[in-house]
Amino acid sequence: MIFFQQFYLDKEKDIAVDLCMEGDRLFYTIRTPNHHTGNLITNLARLCSLQTEEDDRGLKVIRDEIPCYYDGDNRKMYILRLGNTKIANIFPDGRVEMKASIPAISKTLMSQTRDYRLGVAKTIVKTYIRSECKFHTDLHTHMNGNLPPDALIALGIVRQLRYPYYYIKKLGLKCDPTQKAKLEQRRAETEKKLGETGLTGKYRDRRIDDHTFINFAELILGNPADAQYNIDRIRNSLTIPKDGQAVFADLEKVYLYRYVFTKGLPAEDPFSGINLALIPDREVLAYAEQMRRDRETERFGSNTLYQDLLLWIAREYRRRGIEYAEISDTALLNRDLFAARLREIHEVMPAVTRETGVMLRFLAGIRRIPLTIIRDRITPNDYLADNLQILRAIAGDPYVAGSDIIGEEINSILELRAVIRELVRIAGEHEGFVIRIHAGENDSLRDNVANSIDCVKEALAPGQPMPALRIGHGLYTCDLKTARGRKLLEDIKELGVTLEFQITSNVRLNNLSRLDNHPLRRYLRAGIACVQGTDGGALYGTDSIDEELSLEKLLGLSFEELKKMRRADERILQRSRQVFEQRMAAFREDCGAGDAEKWYQRRLEETPRITQDLWKESGRIDAAEELKELIAPLPEGLFPVVVAGGSFNHSGHRTVIREEDQQMIDRLLDTLDPAKTFFVIGHSLTGLEGRLAARNRGRFRIFAIVPTRISRAEKKRLQEAGVSVRISIESSGMGLYKSFAYEIFKRMNSVLLAFDGNAPAMNLIQEARNGRGKCRIFLNPRSRGLSEKAKLLEGYVRPLTEDADIAGVVEELR
Structure with missing residues (x-):
């Protein structure tokens, strides 16, 4: 053949x-x-x-x-x-x-x-999509998640970006002997420059490898024998894990891989004699050849990397018939970057729109919680005040459509009430300013959608109209069939709030498993404006066309329902054009032909700083300081049994302690061997985890994984329970699933016994299923939420019943 x-x-x-x-x-x-x-x-x-x-x-x-x-x-x-x-x-x-x-x-x-x-x-x-209901906007997407991996790889080659040694090792990429020797020599030089730091062991090694680079063009073109292998592995690193559902922690890691290309720097050693014909992948080659042609044109020849990203984002949108997109970007609120970013946008966007017909606008992204994925990078406590000062300076820019509260939804939006109050004030000063809040993405905080709307409404000044408010996701709320739910539907419609839906990211990030539970049709029947987004579609293997096809084929939306969404899509598109024209006229009058970067830097200097504390912490205290006498390493040589029986709940979800479940806890304590096993639980010691600690009486070692901030009541329970603790780098209990994965599922074999829980438990279960170590997962069939997860994970989980041989499984995996 x-x-x-x-x-x-x-x-x-x-x-x-x-x-x-x-x-x-x-x-x-x-x-x-x-x-x-x-x-x-x-x-x-x-x-x-x-x-x-x-x-x-x-x-x-x-x-x-x-x-x-x-x-x-x-x-x-x-x-x-x-x-x-x-x-x-x-x-x-x-x-x-x-x-x-x-x-x-x-x-x-x-x-x-x-x-x-x-x-x-x-x-x-x-x-195929009917023309009458074809969407022409992408109103929910993220800057560094837009471009497909092939385009990013091509950018890395053509722009000769530097690529870290850490990723070469992490992804198992192949280097020829010359490349390997060069990297090892550079690593030694980097280690010498690093000198003394507070980092030790693997954290120090990672810092060294993160700052040891190879020219990406050399990595691919300088080793043609392994080029296709390397491209395939790099491509996989630029989307979330594919062999099943992922969790938000996986998304954060993918962003780090993407930053090499979206925030990258040129390599210090140019690779001479680039021959693009050596690129073995035809899609990557096609992108690279067009990028090289662009560099020979007057319009795009002097583009920065950021401007190239905007150009290619617009070209990808043109291929899918998108005319307008609003892109969330945290760089617009970065003190060191924002002014240069706006200058770059103003320089390149007129030419981009002339070529593609696509209008790109931006939502300045505010993180709802500080990032924790990089252990030695500390987010300042006043970052929210800093963000808002910058936003005040740039809110009138024609390309800044508004703001966006982003990030994993693991805290109540009420913690950001003061931030929303400032956003509403800014919206009152700039007509058409959009406030978008990520809310209702998972089922742990079902009041976040209603509370987001209430926070905006209560912040309105006398006589101030409701700003353009959009809720990103809106998947989980109170039961819409109840009186409270019907009131929410009425408020959303009356206040003109728009809901945005991205079902692919919901499924792939473990927030949606049953499509028949999706609320979109109920919203449409209530006359609420609903639109589609992609959530940074390239991260999830989708785009605006696939998303619309999924709405039709997988959710079963009718032609008329899709037309309703198209009408909402069209209204926002027309309004955005009007706002842009008004703001551009004002910008030209204020800034004229001057340097936009310097102009915005001056505006920031003239903008008053916000001095108030914008966090509502409810008296939480530092766990590491308050529990220092309980902190201990996980025991070596013992087998971990993880119990989820109450700590992994939120949004008022209370674990019902059944007699049969209590008996199962008692049997565990009777049948397992404390010389061979230890237990790991959540920090709140509620439900069956509290029962486990109370009945243990010092026989087994029990470890609670604890967030960085806890309540005084949680401190007291932990001190009285006779447990040891591990302090997470996560500030919220809902993010602790990441630490369980890091401490256990990715390092050793284990057993997970899930008695109850909602979204935090689902993430814990998914991390156990995806972990490197073997984990036997037992789910309680009496818990409605867990039984649904069990159906989705058919073949990977076992029922947690009285005849489950936990001791036998522990012995098998030890």
């Missing part, structure tokens, strides 16, 4: 179709090389009534022949069908005309379970 062509059934290049020709007969092989569980390929084969077999690497594949046809014009073509759905027309000259694809949502759910239950119609989707 002779290789003929290759294409993909999905946007992320996860489901590859290799075509080989034998005479006039065409054969295909479907591979899923990034999915080592085999769930994706197995479920796809079962769905399409096909058989799997193993390739030479031991991975499952599907192989079959593609029939040949002649159409009415005597054109010869091969037609690939899966599940009685036409996938592609394949022509003898190698052209592939795609007719259907597999959305990222369906692919994720197929990867997550061994028992996939969605049908063909919701898995293999025809890629």
